Amino acid sequence: MSAGLTRPGPPSSGLPSPGVLDALDALESEAIHVFREVAGEFDRPVILFSGGKDSTLLVHLAVKAFAPAPVPFPLLHVDTGHNYPEVIEFRDAIVERLGLRLEVAHVQDWIDDGRLTERADGTRNPLQTVPLLDSIVEKKFDAVFGGGRRDEERARAKERVMSLRDAFGRWDPRKQRPELWNLYNGRHAAGEHVRVFPISNWTELDVWRYIQRENIELPSIYYSHQREVFRRDGMWLAEGPWGGPRGNESLELRTVRYRTVGDGSCTGAVESTATTLDEVIAEVTASRLTERGATRADDRMSEAAMEDRKREGYF
Missing domain, CATH: 3.40.50.620 (HUPs)
Known part of the structure; x- marks a missing residue:
């Protein structure tokens, strides 16, 4: 189903054990x-x-x-x-x-x-x-x-x-x-x-525990990888058609992953070495910030954005 x-791997029926x-x-x-x-x-x-x-x-x-x-x-x-x-x-x-x-x-x-x-x-x-x-x-x-x-x-x-x-x-x-x-x-x-x-x-x-249980495939950027990024407003942003780096900003090669994905101009990466689901789950468990609060600049525009x-x- x-x-x-x-x-690829053992199929999951997705059904709970009896009782x-x-x-x-x-x-x-x-x-x-x-x-x-x-x-x-x-x-x-x-x-x-x-x-x-x-x-x-x-x-x-x-x-x-x-x-x-x-x-x-x-x-x-x-x-x-x-x-x-x-x-x-x-x-x-x-x-x-x-x-x-x-x-x-x-x-x-x-x-x-x-x-x-x-x-x-x-x-x-x-x-x-x-x-x-x-x-x-x-x-x-x-x-x-x-x-x-x-x-x-x-x-x-x-x-x-x-x-x-x-x-x-x-x-x-x-x-x-x-x-x-x-x-x-x-x-x-x-x-x-x-x-x-x-x-x-x-x-x-x-969400992450269910993804692990169901063996759901995701885009590779949800896992740790090396990417050229620059620092802006406390976030690591990637270079792209949306602009940046600018002024004193400069590209750095960092080991990062994305907790959420969206418009590249306002979606930041977090520094991470989590390459497996177990490591991602451990990282999310320890975090005190939601993924949007940590990596989405558009949500920071105002208190009521x-x-x-x-x-x-x-x-």
Whole structure:
């Protein structure tokens, strides 16, 4: 059932031992339940997929939820054009291997036709909102799966598993429904849609332990490697089309890995020697910072940076 996303090795059934339901089994069961609920309640769901660990986990869970049938909805990637090549290659390989349909909204297309303007700082993460909302409207998606977790950042901590968005894609806390006993209310009016977070109750450590248990393949940059990086705002950033180094910044060859992946202009690496899953898990266990707090410059723009973007329709 899960062979499509696993590395070569002994296959995992993904099923708990008779009479045993551990923490990972419970989280998996909840996520699969959410996927099946959405498939039965909505007409045009889509999974947001970037090739990062959380969205790869979503695809793995979706494969399990519907096996042996194929995943019944497409993937959508809002591509800033500033992604790491290893991640894009991995994204395309997974899509081809599993026979999935991938929709790509290129931010560059919105810049070229004037719907967006390039930012002076070169960061394109904040520019993802308009292409995302335009794609949702154009394709008539009524449920959008995301990989948000409640341990990442404060704006995510208050989210529901099913989060209603209005006809403009905006989040309004007054319109969110209570969720009791895994009962999810997907009711929405024409033009509205629902963001769905099947791994809302997972932590970063849960994700890594599940990846280890299921032998899930990830982009190589999640593991320690040597890369030329420069220091900015306390983070190690890589050289790329987004600009840098500049001024007194200089490239240094460092042994690093990435805890999260995204727009290269604002996604930093951490110094690490963790080349195996056991070593990554030990590192994450010892960390006192979330991956976004440690390595995402866009979340540091203000105290309410992600909250503002959520209200606008990005998250």
